[in-house]
Amino acid sequence: MTNPFLLQDNQAYLAWKTEKLALYPVDIKDLLVPINNPYQLTIQEKKHILSSCRKINMAFYQVSSNVSIEKNALLAFCQQFGLTQIDRTLCCEEDDGITALQVENQGQAHDYIPYTNKAINWHTDGYYNADNQQVRSVLLHCERQALEGGDNMLLDHEIVYIKLRDQNPNYIAALMENDVMTIPANVQEGVELRPAQTGPVFFINPNGTLQMRYTARKRNIIWKQSTLVQEAISYLNQLCTVNSPHVLHHRLMPGQGVICNNVLHNRSGFTDSDNPAHHRLLYRIRCYDRID
Secondary structure (H helix, E strand, O other): OOOOOOOOOHHHHHHHHHHHHOOOOOOHHHHEEEEOOOOOOOHHHHHHHHHHHHHHOEEEEEEOOOOOOOHHHHHHHHHOOOOOOEOOOOOOOOOOOOEEEOOOOOOHHHHOHHHOOOOEEEEOOOOOOOHHHOOOEEEEEEEEOOOEEOOEEEEOHHHHHHHHHHHOHHHHHHHOOOOOEEEOOEEEOOEEEEOOEEEOOEEEOOOOOEEEOOEOOOOOOEEOOOHHHHHHHHHHHHHHHOOOOOOEEEOOOOOEEEEEOOOEEEEOOEEOOOOHHHOOEEEEEEEOOOOO
16 A cells, blocks of 8 residues: 655655645635534535645634624534544543633643743644554634734644655654654643653654644753754744745634634734733644544
């Protein structure tokens, strides 16, 4: 069986790459799928979302302004794409597994950047998870915008794979090694909340699709001591910082969301309103399943 993500299968790779790059550049406005009822998508709504995810591993949606969104609606929305295995994060206090991303001034969440108004560097979600708990899909839904900022930039990890492979196929070989990236254990007040995790940057799912685990953070990450790895990571970071037509930039508005196969993304810093009732609030669902 051929697979474009195997280095030895160059013919399959070249055919897949040609088809993939033909889809770019894309405009967020063309990707925004209007949704009437997230509990029960129409055939066309689901078709448009799946089509976008097949092409660029992400899709944006806008729920009708006259529809009130409940958290259960977000779970039902995900389930219609086969996303049922929810990753319950350390700071998620609800049994449903939905994380409320907002500024927290106290408690355990306050120690983590997603729960502040600071910028978040490029990453995929759950890059510190164990092998049997890899996050393969993510939903972000905007309940309230910040007064200013809080924009997201998103980059399809398959595009990053193409750029790295075309620059030097050995970069891909290095980043697929199982000992290339280590996230040290999470220890708080002498208690280990999560053990150290070591694994690859790129890996192939059992169904043959490509997945990525990565963070651009400088602290609390250990890269394999290899000249080739250092070169690959340096080039990868360049791909995320240059003005690329493949990077999508969007500030989610209330009722809007993005569902994706855990693509690379970041967040700009933001300023909240003086009114706590109007503070930025996004809901996040992370799953071990993939949108296929």
